[in-house]
Amino acid sequence: MNHIIIGAGPAGVIAAETLRRLDSDDSIIVIGDEDETPYSRMALPYLLAENIGEDGTHLRHGADHYAAHGIRVLKGRVTAVDTGAKNVTLEGGDALSYDKLLIATGSHASRPPIAGMDLPGIENCWTLADARRIAERAKPGAKVVLMGAGFIGCIVLEALAARNVELTVIEMADRMLARMMDDAGAEMIRRWCEQKGVRVLIGTRVESIDNGEVGLRINIGGGEPVAADLVVCATGVAPNVGFLEGSGINTDLGVIVDDHLQSNVADVYAAGDVAQGPDFSTGQSEIHAIQPTASEHARIAAANMAGRSNRFDGSLSMNVLNTLGLITSSFGLWDGIENGERATVLDKKHFKYLRLEFDGDILVGALAIGLTQHVGVLRGLIQTRVKLGHWKRELLRDPHQAMSAYLGRTQGDTSPLVGATRAA
Amino acid sequence: MQKALLINPEKCTSCLQCELACSFEHEGVFNPAKSRIKVFEFEHGRRAIPYTCTQCDEAWCLHACPVEAITISPNTGAKEVNDNTCVGCKVCTIACPFGTVNYNADSGKVAKCDLCGGDPQCAEACPTGAITYVDANWTGYERMLESAVRAHPAA
Numbered sequence: 001m002n003h004i005i006i007g008a009g010p011a012g013v014i015a016a017e018t019l020r021r022l023d024s025d026d027s028i029i030v031i032g033d034e035d036e037t038p039y040s041r042m043a044l045p046y047l048l049a050e051n052i053g054e055d056g057t058h059l060r061h062g063a064d065h066y067a068a069h070g071i072r073v074l075k076g077r078v079t080a081v082d083t084g085a086k087n088v089t090l091e092g093g094d095a096l097s098y099d100k101l102l103i104a105t106g107s108h109a110s111r112p113p114i115a116g117m118d119l120p121g122i123e124n125c126w127t128l129a130d131a132r133r134i135a136e137r138a139k140p141g142a143k144v145v146l147m148g149a150g151f152i153g154c155i156v157l158e159a160l161a162a163r164n165v166e167l168t169v170i171e172m173a174d175r176m177l178a179r180m181m182d183d184a185g186a187e188m189i190r191r192w193c194e195q196k197g198v199r200v201l202i203g204t205r206v207e208s209i210d211n212g213e214v215g216l217r218i219n220i221g222g223g224e225p226v227a228a229d230l231v232v233c234a235t236g237v238a239p240n241v242g243f244l245e246g247s248g249i250n251t252d253l254g255v256i257v258d259d260h261l262q263s264n265v266a267d268v269y270a271a272g273d274v275a276q277g278p279d280f281s282t283g284q285s286e287i288h289a290i291q292p293t294a295s296e297h298a299r300i301a302a303a304n305m306a307g308r309s310n311r312f313d314g315s316l317s318m319n320v321l322n323t324l325g326l327i328t329s330s331f332g333l334w335d336g337i338e339n340g341e342r343a344t345v346l347d348k349k350h351f352k353y354l355r356l357e358f359d360g361d362i363l364v365g366a367l368a369i370g371l372t373q374h375v376g377v378l379r380g381l382i383q384t385r386v387k388l389g390h391w392k393r394e395l396l397r398d399p400h401q402a403m404s405a406y407l408g409r410t411q412g413d414t415s416p417l418v419g420a421t422r423a424a
Numbered sequence: 425m426q427k428a429l430l431i432n433p434e435k436c437t438s439c440l441q442c443e444l445a446c447s448f449e450h451e452g453v454f455n456p457a458k459s460r461i462k463v464f465e466f467e468h469g470r471r472a473i474p475y476t477c478t479q480c481d482e483a484w485c486l487h488a489c490p491v492e493a494i495t496i497s498p499n500t501g502a503k504e505v506n507d508n509t510c511v512g513c514k515v516c517t518i519a520c521p522f523g524t525v526n527y528n529a530d531s532g533k534v535a536k537c538d539l540c541g542g543d544p545q546c547a548e549a550c551p552t553g554a555i556t557y558v559d560a561n562w563t564g565y566e567r568m569l570e571s572a573v574r575a576h577p578a579a
């Protein structure tokens with residue numbers, strides 16, 4: 001059996017390893033178009049903050065990791081997929097045939113259609129190559145403008161601030177983190193950033209960028225232009241599906257996959273940021289563009305490529321973020337459901353916030369600011385759909401009892417409990 | 425035969441010796457806030473449950489880690505955080521549905537139970553036998569696994 005995986009990011013690499021574990025003799029080829037050892041984009045902020053070197057971003061350590069697992073990592077870009085002949089074409093013209101194909105091509109950073117966005121000194125923060133260019137310009141004291149204060153923007157914000165630059169964040173929406181935080185939480189984060197010396201302009205549109213007297217001039221709606229030595233653009237990403245045109249593989253935003261992570265074409269699967277797959281909370285086909293979803297997709301898709309039949313219940317949308325020391329997380333339907341119930345504790349003074357959303361006596365979503373202990377249990381409560389029973393009343397009164405509620409409902413009455421391992 | 429932490433809440437008196445021993449072993453301080461095992465009290469202190477990582481087979485933390493900082497110890501089977509590799513991204517803390525991986529702002533890394541390399545200090549310190557370190561094929565083990573998260577059939 002020939003497995004071909006397009007994309008050498010987390011989804012591609014985890015799928016390859018899973019295939020090897022399940023199917024020991026098959027040929028596994030991972031094709032990646034970045035000229036790097038496979039790495040994790042999510043580690044880039046820590047490289048920029050100079051907490052790690054480039055090798056610290058690598059997905060796997062040990063020079064011969066891939067060879068030792070019989071995984072061939074091929075540098076190259078796939079330009080077309082022929083699902084009839086079952087082969088992929090590489091830039092340069094070579095074709096490779098497959099029995100099972102995984103599309104794990106991720107996304108690319110997109111820039112808004114604004115005049116001047118292609119000037120030198122404007123960078124995305126999406127690839128290792130981007131990070132190197134940012135590091136060159138983001139020297140202590142440099143004036144840096146960050147466009148976009150969504151999830152990725154806020155992660156990059158933290159990294160830029162760590163480089164001691166003079167930072168201005170410009171966000172078009174009327175709050176930061178519009179897709180992972182409600183108004184109260186977003187306002188708390190904005191206040192926190194300003195207290196830490198970062199200028200945050202929300203509800204502000206960049207109208208154009210041109211060359212100023214020194215450096216770049218960012219012209220904004222309703223205000224004085226902002227000067228910058230570097231502009232980092234974190235305004236959005238788009239899945240890499242262009243090469244699939246004419247292949248017969250259905251795409252919407254990304255590659256549409258079913259609950260086995262298979263596309264409409266037999267033997268063609270997709271995983272990670274490029275896959276539009278089932279969402280645990282809504283049952284809809286969605287792109288989460290997060291690491292845990294990439295990992296889950298990859299493992300399920302690979303199992304199915306190896307001939308198992310693993311049904312996927314959907315991934316839970318979730319994020320955790322550190323903004324200049326303020327730790328924020330969001331899970332599932334954090335904005336609640338119609339006729340649902342909500343419990344909140346908001347402590348503006350101490351920058352603490354917890355919001356739980358219920359459907360009957362089941363937790364369906366959560367937001368947390370300033371919570372670092374046992375935060376994962378919010379996922380556990382949501383994803384096991386555990387009936388909270390009388391614990392719901394307790395949680396409405398004190399949302400911080402989430403860990404106790406989980407224990408009380410899942411293990412409290414059964415004893416003894418045992419932990420630890422089976423032979424791996 | 426691999427060993428496991430066996431927790432019997434019936435025997436727990438909530439004395440917190442386990443938390444003190446754990447924080448001392450890992451952080452060099454007697455501070456329950458830094459412990460990787462936590463005693464939860466119920467019914468106004470009449471019942472208590474010591475709780476820590478079950479070293480589950482699904483290993484949500486390990487699979488979510490972007491830089492392979494969590495690996496399985498060949499000796500104990502514990503999922504261990506390598507502090508030199510961990511970048512502190514905290515993705516494992518939200519991926520673990522049991523809530524047993526925590527971020528430590530002082531170190532900028534995450535922390536979880538590592539079975540103390542095979543000599544768990546919580547079990548050592550527990551005066552009532554509520555926490556013991558036993559062969560993993562104890563009869564209750566399968567039952568515990570059944571109660572683990574079933575949301576995804578991990579490959």
Ligand SMILES: Cc1cc2nc3c(=O)[nH]c(=O)nc-3n(C[C@H](O)[C@H](O)[C@H](O)COP(=O)(O)OP(=O)(O)OC[C@H]3O[C@@H](n4cnc5c(N)ncnc54)[C@H](O)[C@@H]3O)c2cc1C
Nearest residue numbers: 007009010011033041042077078105106272273289290291
């Ligand atoms: C700065 C930053 C911070 C982030 N922080 C977090 C975080 O805190 N938490 C979180 O959950 N997620 C975070 N993410 C998102 C996370 O990195 C992605 O969800 C993850 O990388 C998805 O993995 P993937 O394998 O699907 O895609 P990718 O990592 O994008 O890998 C896809 C690979 O395929 C290659 N490719 C594309 N097209 C082709 C082709 N035609 N031929 C060959 N190769 C191709 C790409 O170049 C790329 O190397 C962050 C991302 C960034 C950029």
